Amino acid sequence: MDFISNKEPQIKEMLTAIGVSNVDELFSSIPSQMRLPRPTDDDGISEFEGMQFMEALAANNTYPAFQNYLGAGAYEHHVPAIVQAICSKSEFLTSYTPYQAEASQGMLQIIFEFQSAICALTGLDISNASLYDGASACAEAALMAFRIKPDSRKIVVSRSMHPHYRQVLKQYLASHSYQIEEIPFRNDGSFDIDTLDCEGAAAVLIQSPNFFGVMEDSHAIFKIAKEKGVLCILCANPLSYGLFASAAEVGADIAVGDCQPLGLPLQYGGPYCGYIACKTNLVRQLPGRIVGETTDTQGRKGFVLTMQAREQHIRREKATSNICTNQALAALATLITILWYGKQGLCKLALTNYQRAAYLRSKLQPGPDCYFNEFKLSFNTSMDTVLHHFRKHGIEPGLCLKKYYPELSNLLLVSVTETKSKKQLDRYIDIAKEIRG
Amino acid sequence: MTIFQKSQKAQHAYSLPSDTTAFEQFQPPKKYIRQTPIPLPEVSEIDLTRHFSQLAHQNAGIDNMFYPLGSCTMKLNPRVNEWAANLPGFTRCHPLAPEETVQGCLQLIDELIQILCRLCGMTAGTLLPNAGSQGEFVGVRLISAYHQHRGDTNRNQMLIPDSAHGTNPATAAMCGYSIVTIRSNSDGDLDLTDLKAHLSPQVAGLMLTNPNTLGLFSPQILEIARLVHESGGLLYYDGANLNPLLNIARPGDMGFDVMHINLHKTFSTPHGGGGPGSGPVLCNDKLKQFLPTPRVELHEERYRIIHEDPSSIGAIAAFHGNFGIYLRAYLYAKLHGNYGLRKIAETAVVNANYLKSKLERLFTAPFSRHCMHEFILQADRYLDKGIKAMDIAKRLLDYGVYAPTVYFPLIVKEAMLIEPTESESKDTLDRFAAIFEHIVREIETDPEIVKTAPHTKSVSRLDEVQAVKHPILTHTAHTN
Numbered sequence A: 001m002d003f004i005s006n007k008e009p010q011i012k013e014m015l016t017a018i019g020v021s022n023v024d025e026l027f028s029s030i031p032s033q034m035r036l037p038r039p040t041d042d043d044g045i046s047e048f049e050g051m052q053f054m055e056a057l058a059a060n061n062t063y064p065a066f067q068n069y070l071g072a073g074a075y076e077h078h079v080p081a082i083v084q085a086i087c088s089k090s091e092f093l094t095s096y097t098p099y100q101a102e103a104s105q106g107m108l109q110i111i112f113e114f115q116s117a118i119c120a121l122t123g124l125d126i127s128n129a130s131l132y133d134g135a136s137a138c139a140e141a142a143l144m145a146f147r148i149k150p151d152s153r154k155i156v157v158s159r160s161m162h163p164h165y166r167q168v169l170k171q172y173l174a175s176h177s178y179q180i181e182e183i184p185f186r187n188d189g190s191f192d193i194d195t196l197d198c199e200g201a202a203a204v205l206i207q208s209p210n211f212f213g214v215m216e217d218s219h220a221i222f223k224i225a226k227e228k229g230v231l232c233i234l235c236a237n238p239l240s241y242g243l244f245a246s247a248a249e250v251g252a253d254i255a256v257g258d259c260q261p262l263g264l265p266l267q268y269g270g271p272y273c274g275y276i277a278c279k280t281n282l283v284r285q286l287p288g289r290i291v292g293e294t295t296d297t298q299g300r301k302g303f304v305l306t307m308q309a310r311e312q313h314i315r316r317e318k319a320t321s322n323i324c325t326n327q328a329l330a331a332l333a334t335l336i337t338i339l340w341y342g343k344q345g346l347c348k349l350a351l352t353n354y355q356r357a358a359y360l361r362s363k364l365q366p367g368p369d370c371y372f373n374e375f376k377l378s379f380n381t382s383m384d385t386v387l388h389h390f391r392k393h394g395i396e397p398g399l400c401l402k403k404y405y406p407e408l409s410n411l412l413l414v415s416v417t418e419t420k421s422k423k424q425l426d427r428y429i430d431i432a433k434e435i436r437g
Numbered sequence B: 001m002t003i004f005q006k007s008q009k010a011q012h013a014y015s016l017p018s019d020t021t022a023f024e025q026f027q028p029p030k031k032y033i034r035q036t037p038i039p040l041p042e043v044s045e046i047d048l049t050r051h052f053s054q055l056a057h058q059n060a061g062i063d064n065m066f067y068p069l070g071s072c073t074m075k076l077n078p079r080v081n082e083w084a085a086n087l088p089g090f091t092r093c094h095p096l097a098p099e100e101t102v103q104g105c106l107q108l109i110d111e112l113i114q115i116l117c118r119l120c121g122m123t124a125g126t127l128l129p130n131a132g133s134q135g136e137f138v139g140v141r142l143i144s145a146y147h148q149h150r151g152d153t154n155r156n157q158m159l160i161p162d163s164a165h166g167t168n169p170a171t172a173a174m175c176g177y178s179i180v181t182i183r184s185n186s187d188g189d190l191d192l193t194d195l196k197a198h199l200s201p202q203v204a205g206l207m208l209t210n211p212n213t214l215g216l217f218s219p220q221i222l223e224i225a226r227l228v229h230e231s232g233g234l235l236y237y238d239g240a241n242l243n244p245l246l247n248i249a250r251p252g253d254m255g256f257d258v259m260h261i262n263l264h265k266t267f268s269t270p271h272g273g274g275g276p277g278s279g280p281v282l283c284n285d286k287l288k289q290f291l292p293t294p295r296v297e298l299h300e301e302r303y304r305i306i307h308e309d310p311s312s313i314g315a316i317a318a319f320h321g322n323f324g325i326y327l328r329a330y331l332y333a334k335l336h337g338n339y340g341l342r343k344i345a346e347t348a349v350v351n352a353n354y355l356k357s358k359l360e361r362l363f364t365a366p367f368s369r370h371c372m373h374e375f376i377l378q379a380d381r382y383l384d385k386g387i388k389a390m391d392i393a394k395r396l397l398d399y400g401v402y403a404p405t406v407y408f409p410l411i412v413k414e415a416m417l418i419e420p421t422e423s424e425s426k427d428t429l430d431r432f433a434a435i436f437e438h439i440v441r442e443i444e445t446d447p448e449i450v451k452t453a454p455h456t457k458s459v460s461r462l463d464e465v466q467a468v469k470h471p472i473l474t475h476t477a478h479t480n
Helices: A008-018 A023-027 A047-059 A081-087 A105-122 A134-148 A163-173 A218-227 A238-242 A280-285 A312-318 A328-364 A383-392 A422-436 B045-057 B079-085 B103-120 B132-149 B167-174 B192-198 B221-230 B323-359 B380-385 B389-398 B426-445 B447-451 B464-469
Strands: A154-158 A179-183 A201-207 A231-235 A254-258 A274-278 A291-295 A301-305 A374-378 A411-415 B124-126 B157-161 B178-182 B203-208 B234-238 B258-260 B281-283 B295-299 B302-306 B375-378 B415-418
Touching: A008 A023, A008 B323, A008 B426, A023 B323, A047 B079, A047 B103, A047 B323, A081 A328, A081 B045, A105 A238, A105 A274, A105 A291, A105 A301, A105 A328, A105 B045, A134 A154, A134 A163, A134 A201, A134 A231, A134 A254, A134 A274, A134 A280, A154 A163, A163 A179, A201 A218, A218 A231, A238 A328, A274 A280, A291 B464, A312 B167, A328 A374, A328 A411, A328 A422, A328 B045, A383 A422, B079 B323, B103 B124, B103 B281, B103 B295, B103 B302, B103 B323, B132 B167, B132 B203, B132 B234, B132 B258, B132 B281, B157 B167, B167 B178, B178 B192, B192 B221, B203 B221, B221 B234, B323 B375, B323 B415, B323 B426, B380 B426, B389 B415, B389 B426, B389 B447, B426 B447
Parallel strands: A154 A179, A154 A201, A201 A231, A231 A254, B157 B178, B157 B203, B203 B234, B234 B258
Antiparallel strands: A254 A274, A291 A301, A374 A411, B124 B281, B258 B281, B295 B302, B375 B415
């Protein structure tokens, strides 16, 4: 099948109007040795067959049948039903970038509200229309810092930041002679502040809660950075701002992260939605699209894409980034979710996430420190045995850390969200105790 | 009013599981707790619903109106793709799930790459880049890796046509290259003399789109490829204009070494108001070892993930890219088959040439030969009436159609770049032409109404200068 409207009767008329006798004449500028022969058999399928095919393919994924305790940058949360209902509206789903502002006030206002919501959560002054994901957001923040501090060639990054994010950061910085200095973590997984030397760095980039779920002492870390005149970048799960100190409160200049926990299903890795927010004085170096409020010829309030002189379509090679599309529809899903929970709900959601993880941890690996949503669980048995045992019971218990941190080969990274009931958590505890003997 | 102005104390929409008793004793240490309340509005579900309904009334998509945006390929976004992308068998898969449990996802990834490679004459690819720009970034990084691998460290220039999309030079700059601009000739094609003058051992490559941003296929492409390769450079294909080439001609056969595809253009994934997109990158054997990780491969009838490869440039995305987006492209390709994809290309070109034939006499058509999927018209003849391309674009909005792309490419004065796509029926194209004729008559009889358009939207022309001079970028900066 196809979605082409014009059929033979119309095509005939149109070819006559154009002044050619057949379609091939319209492709005459393509050298004949390059042109492919027209397929003779229709190898397309009907909509029904397409749906059957996709259902069968989806059925080859057995993961959805497991209880999911994987986190590590992608979290299973309830997505409010209203999200789908609004995001699937034609006027949002099938619209384009709001370049003609007068016909796109809906989407522009949505982006404005998204920017405002991110500022509400982070406590910072300005945000943008979204970036691709948390990883590229970190990379863009680093490049931003280097533009702000052109004499610096170094950025300090915590090793307890998501390994994939650090790899993407390396990718974005690879073409320039910048140096990434990694700060190790202590036994408890927290940033080793005693080894922090940010002399001459453009920025310090940390993640809190970090990859292990540990809440860092961001305030103390940034205090040291500020004494050296170094920019402070905080990468955070935006849900954590419902409970924990905002980026502004701990002294961040730039906040980044991924909005996935708010309104975006797991979807095998994407589309997610990166965010970036900063203090007012840094706005000219912000990458990506920004929506601003203005007035029309009659003094009525309206919204436009603004400060476009930073962007690729105006500045080309001098742009702050090459980014063109953002994650608009994903940002809308996040905005709706933030508003659905609202001021009170977001706090309660963050708290119950904290508490459920704390409950599981207290029964299996009690200890001090502050964790959000996930924590490390140690086993004396081989990881293969641990995984096998849990999986027999239909549970994917967590992520083996060996692959990312060879020194942590006996640790599992376990994520607990509001989707896990006491009954389910108790079951997990029983199985873990069985394994431990 | 923004949603922040619709707050009513204690109202809310959310609900949370009530089994909280066992967990209540766990409270985070005070030193970490947020001190400032979160300034979010308190809104009920019905008010939230209505708020977004009202915003939908102030927006429009392809489902609502004709969107002839040149360079954007605004074709129908099939709802069956939405249905497929929302299957729980896909949405509930965690990106770090064990390979054995996500064989369906891995099969999709592997098969889509193969489909795209066959279509484009390439041998390997990746679906990781999250959008066209990120695809360009990966492609240029592959070129860098190639030269580095050969020990050729002098190639620090990237050649880019003056007609190129802004992302091309922006990407090259992000990858550390200095940009050398190559002129277009009067046919709208790359000026070969200028190209030859700039090719040197310092050039890493040439970034090109073909058909170019003027909607014209370059008959010189084989010569261009030969020249670039002879000088030791590589040829990058910007896939934004792939729609008219599907199963007609392949970038690989034209001599391109690496390319990206915009799935949200050619493969109908929804534009979503500005994203998410997806920008797969394909390449030939010269570059495949450098492709980013993770990669998927079929091994003894099971799919597995290759996480690391010493030759690879490394990661580009947090996980597997925009899986939910390229899933839609996969179904789209399967529904059409090679036969249907060819029909897309043919009809896109017929539609564009038909529309061009109806509009040519109203505007300056800088290139008289047949166009591909899009064409340029210039509105410069109306300048003496005080009317610019922007004014015509705004007046089109009053007639229930979206405006074409204006002022791109930069090298054409008062440019309107029009791309109907294969989706549109002849009637829609006829009505669009009639609207243009009407507006041209208005320019004669009542130019003011065009100059001050639009008149029927919720706002009239917005002051963009004010927006830059006095930025209001969040609701807290309101003066209302």
